[in-house]
Amino acid sequence: MTNSRLIDQNNSNRLFRRLALLTVVVVYLLILIGGIVRSTGSGMGCPDWPKCFGSWVPPTEVSQLPPNYQEIYGAKLKGEVEFNPTKTWIEYLNRLFGAFTGVLVFGTLLASIPFLKKDRPIFYMSLTAFLLTGFQGWLGSKVVSAELSPFIVTLHMLLAIVIVFVLLYVMARSYVGKVKVEKLGNKPLIDKWLKWTIGLSLLQVLIGTQVREAMDDVIVNLGNEGRNKWVENLGISFYIHRSYSIIILVLHVGLVYLLSKHIQTKGIVSKLSNALLATIIVEIVTGIILAYLSVPAVAQPIHLTLATVAVGMQFVVWLLINAESVFTQKTALKAENINV
16 A cells, blocks of 8 residues: 555544544533523423524514414414523524534544445444434424423433444544553453443433433422422432432442453553543532432533433443454454555
């Protein structure tokens, strides 16, 4: 292989890795913004889709709406539509950021085309992420048309996690050979421990969605005036979620201990596992704040985002320590070192 071709391939690989990493970060930011939409009650800030109050650029004051706007848009909302510029623009910016995320996912797909000749799974998984993102956009429209149905909202959030996992797989695969991954002793034990940690963490996220659905019902019944009584009316799902966090913490402490015991040198896995434990601790702290400080709105999106960040980091650690078996051999990449 000529030096110029090798340089071009290295540049395209570097571009793809950076774009994939940026896309993952932006998807997490979108999850954070989605949490802000929910915590501020802005989910129906735009009562129609894809436009907002019938316009591509939503109004900033009620005078810009027709006098009978409540009759026009209140039919499917049972007459409860009330224009609130703050909530309208929070939801609208969420939609714009979602569109921007879709553009980045498409850019990642385009940047993955060169891998068709050297590592096809990167291209096909990038294509999968793009298709899932399109479906996610359609599902977002159903969130509005279904008037924030708890089932659709939960499905919307879980699909976001699936998209993150697909993008993380693509990113981790592209970084193999570019980052130092430590060799492990007693790898079967660590692998099994990590699988249990991922599985039980995803279960905790699912329970958290049930708590959020219960919270929606409580808010409807008690309103903002009864905010200090929200938590005590959440029911059994909240207490399971709260107690279950102790198990999650123990699993992560155990993971860090096992890795520190069986890893001889420091590398990317050690750094990620330590960052993961710190993320879990902060996640639990935000949960305590929510439970004992009357569910402050600022803590809700942070709590949700940290949960998705944590399961994503778990997945990346698992991919890296199992890179030899999870990722097929990249014969074309080996060939880069041969001058033709």
